[in-house]
Amino acid sequence: xxxxxxxxxxxxxxxxxxxxxxxxxxxxxxxxxxxxxxxxxxxxxxxxxxxxxxxxxxxxxxxxxxxxxxxxxxxxxxxxxxxxxxxxxxxxxxxxxxxxxxxxxxxxxxxxxxxxxxxxxxxxxxxxxxxxxxxxxxxxxxxxxxxxxxxxxxxxxxxxxxxxxxxxxxxxxxxxxxxxxxxxxxxxxxxxxxxxxxxxxxxxxxxxxxxxxxxxxxxxxx
Amino acid sequence: xxxxxxxxxxxxxxxxxxxxxxxxxxxxxxxxxxxxxxxxxxxxxxxxxxxxxxxxxxxxxxxxxxxxxxxxxxxxxxxxxxxxxxxxxxxxxxxxxxxxxxxxxxxxxxxxxxxxxxxxxxxxxxxxxxxxxxxxxxxxxxxxxxxxxxxxxxxxxxxxxxxxxxxxxxxxxxxxxxxxxxxxxxxxxxxxxxxxxxxxxxxxxxxxxxxxxxxxxxxxxx
DNA sequence: GTCTATAGCTTGATAGAC
DNA sequence: GTCTATCAAGCTATAGAC
Numbered sequence: 503x504x505x506x507x508x509x510x511x512x513x514x515x516x517x518x519x520x521x522x523x524x525x526x527x528x529x530x531x532x533x534x535x536x537x538x539x540x541x542x543x544x545x546x547x548x549x550x551x552x553x554x555x556x557x558x559x560x561x562x563x564x565x566x567x568x569x570x571x572x573x574x575x576x577x578x579x580x581x582x583x584x585x586x587x588x589x590x591x592x593x594x595x596x597x598x599x600x601x602x603x604x605x606x607x608x609x610x611x612x613x614x615x616x617x618x619x620x621x622x623x624x625x626x627x628x629x630x631x632x633x634x635x636x637x638x639x640x641x642x643x644x645x646x647x648x649x650x651x652x653x654x655x656x657x658x659x660x661x662x663x664x665x666x667x668x669x670x671x672x673x674x675x676x677x678x679x680x681x682x683x684x685x686x687x688x689x690x691x692x693x694x695x696x697x698x699x700x701x702x703x704x705x706x707x708x709x710x711x712x713x714x715x716x717x718x719x720x721x722x723x724x
Numbered sequence: 725x726x727x728x729x730x731x732x733x734x735x736x737x738x739x740x741x742x743x744x745x746x747x748x749x750x751x752x753x754x755x756x757x758x759x760x761x762x763x764x765x766x767x768x769x770x771x772x773x774x775x776x777x778x779x780x781x782x783x784x785x786x787x788x789x790x791x792x793x794x795x796x797x798x799x800x801x802x803x804x805x806x807x808x809x810x811x812x813x814x815x816x817x818x819x820x821x822x823x824x825x826x827x828x829x830x831x832x833x834x835x836x837x838x839x840x841x842x843x844x845x846x847x848x849x850x851x852x853x854x855x856x857x858x859x860x861x862x863x864x865x866x867x868x869x870x871x872x873x874x875x876x877x878x879x880x881x882x883x884x885x886x887x888x889x890x891x892x893x894x895x896x897x898x899x900x901x902x903x904x905x906x907x908x909x910x911x912x913x914x915x916x917x918x919x920x921x922x923x924x925x926x927x928x929x930x931x932x933x934x935x936x937x938x939x940x941x942x943x944x945x946x
Numbered sequence: 947g948t949c950t951a952t953a954g955c956t957t958g959a960t961a962g963a964c
Numbered sequence: 965g966t967c968t969a970t971c972a973a974g975c976t977a978t979a980g981a982c
Contacts, residue, residue, distance in 0.1 A: 512947080520967060527846070530752035530944075544949060549977060621839045623897045624749070629769075631902045638903055658904040665899075666892030667885040675845045680853045681860055682880040684960090697881045700934060701927035705763045708926035709919055734965080755957060766967060771959060773965090 513551050515541040518608060521562045525611035528618055529559055560629070563619065566601075566612050567633040573597040574637050578644065588703050590644045591664070594637070598672055599695050610674070617673035620665065651712040651718035660706040671698055735773050736761040740830060743784045747833035750840055751781055760856050782851065785841065787822075788834050789855040795819040798867065810925050812866045813886070816859070820894055821917050832896070842887065850917035871932040873940035882928040893920055 510518070519541035525530040534555055535542040538545045552558040577593035585593075601609040638661065645657050674688040688694070732740070738813075741763035745754040756777055760767045774780040780941035823831040841847040858884065867879050896910040910916070 528750055528752060528844070530750060533977075534977090545976095546950085546978080547948070555976070617843045618840075618903060620791040621843050621891070621895050621897065622750070622898070623836075623895075626897045626899050626934045627902060630897075630899055635903050642903075655904065656919065657909050658900055658908045659916060661903075662892060662900045662908075662916075663920060663923050666888035666890070669843070669892070670884060670888030673845075674845050675843065675848045675852075676844070677848050677852055678880055680849060681857050681864075681883075682877065685877050686880045686884075694881060694884075696933055697878065698885060700930050701882060701885050704930035705923035705927040707920050712922060718770070756959090757957080767958095768960080768968085769966070777958065 511540075512543055512547055515543060516548055516551060516558070517562055517565060517616055520558055521608055521611045521615065523561060524562060525618075526615040529555075534558075539689055541662070562634065563615065566609070570597055570601070571634070571637050575640065578640055581644075584647060586644065587648060587706060588699055590648075591699055591702050591706075592636060594641045595668055595695070598668070599691060602672055603691055613672040614674070617669045620669050645706065645710070649714050652710045652714045656709045656713040657706075660709045661707060664702050667698060667702060671695070725927060734763075734769055736838055737765060738770055738773060738780070739784055739787060739927040742780055743830055743833045743837065746781060751777075756780075771855060773777070785837065785851055785855065786830070792819050792823070793856070793859050795905065797856075800862055803866075806869060807866055809867065810921055810927060811868060812863060812870075813921055813924050813928075816863045816886075817890055817920070820890070825895055827911055835894040836896070837890045842891050867928065867932070871936050874932045874936045878931045878935040879928075882931045885927060889920060889924060893917070927936050 516537065516671060520532075520537045523537055526532075535545055536550045537558075538548050548555075548558060554560055574594055574597050577596065578590075581589050581593060598613065602613050619629050642654070642657055642661055646652070646654060647662070649657075671688075671691070671694050674691070676688050678686045679688055738759065742754075742759045745759055747763060748754075756770045757767055759780075760770050770777075770780060772782055796816060796819050799818065800812075803811050803815060821837065823834050841851050864876070864879055864883055867873070867882070868876060871879075893913070893916050896913070898907045898910050901910055
């Protein structure tokens, strides 16, 4: 974007540090002092550039949300017509996977941050709905095209379950590593992803099929 | 348990208030002053009864974890032999559903608290693994009995996705209410649960079937 | 844009009287 | 077990010099 050899601007240094720390300890678990210390800048600069702490938090979320949404929309646009269900799920989830795997450590932090926000009613409306509902609606519409006679509510619920599984996956909590005594590794996102896709596709298919009148069923099969 | 007409002990008043507030704002989002004020007791009593704040937090989690685990184990024990997959999922998830629906407001708070803890690596080992791994292993073993030739790792991952969907459901964030413009209601846990069960069963079945050598497949079907 | 200095509060924890 | 009082540290936010 910016063609210059300055290592990183003060604003970006603050955003990076805030992202890392918020992801680790949550909004209330981090102070502006910790953030500016980590960023190597003076305390007062956080307020100067972003205003109050809550605005800094929103700025952290927004920075990557736009990029994520753009990539998701691009993948939706590139799908075959009609798309496959797995294609739709993949278009929604893959940008997160790719960023987390190859986008640098900031994206890993971001994934954990989104996980916290997704779970907390406190940020649901201001952050989740505001940033992600448009793309979510796009996904739902795509699935709807595959089961036109299915009650939409089933598809909303299916999306809700999908979100839960995705968030858990990208948060990389390490829980499954402990439970499986090391046989599974949360950090091997590529391996988890390869299982998540069929798991979610099967779940969505069953819900949709159950709610579709037999007379109007297409011969849909994996 | 305790046959007395005392309304509630100081310890329980503190636990109840802490549960409600921690669930709402997270560990760092609540002060001991808020908790004791809400409980109607003096600040110093929190420390007297529970020690440092972190210990109070653990006490809040443990109080209901034992009850939950006991009920889950009872349901596992009452399953048919061999159990059905939906029966196993139900045994694991239903206690949470019933408590959240009819156990009083404390259980609703508890559900949100567990959601936060499940997502945060900070509490994964000390809380989630310590409190819930035993029952989780029981669940996995049950599923394993249904697909003896299936690689266990697939079942761990399936459990991981299931947890994500469950947590998202019981947290009742209201996200899906906004996204669906009121057509779905997070608070109608009974309705969500009726969809969650087949969704998860289908997902687990597909993962297990994919990883099971064709030669050893039983004629398993919904 | 950056820095120092500080105001005004809140925090977790405890000491000591009852 | 409960209360009051308090400490030392941390917090967000800002005013004002450069």
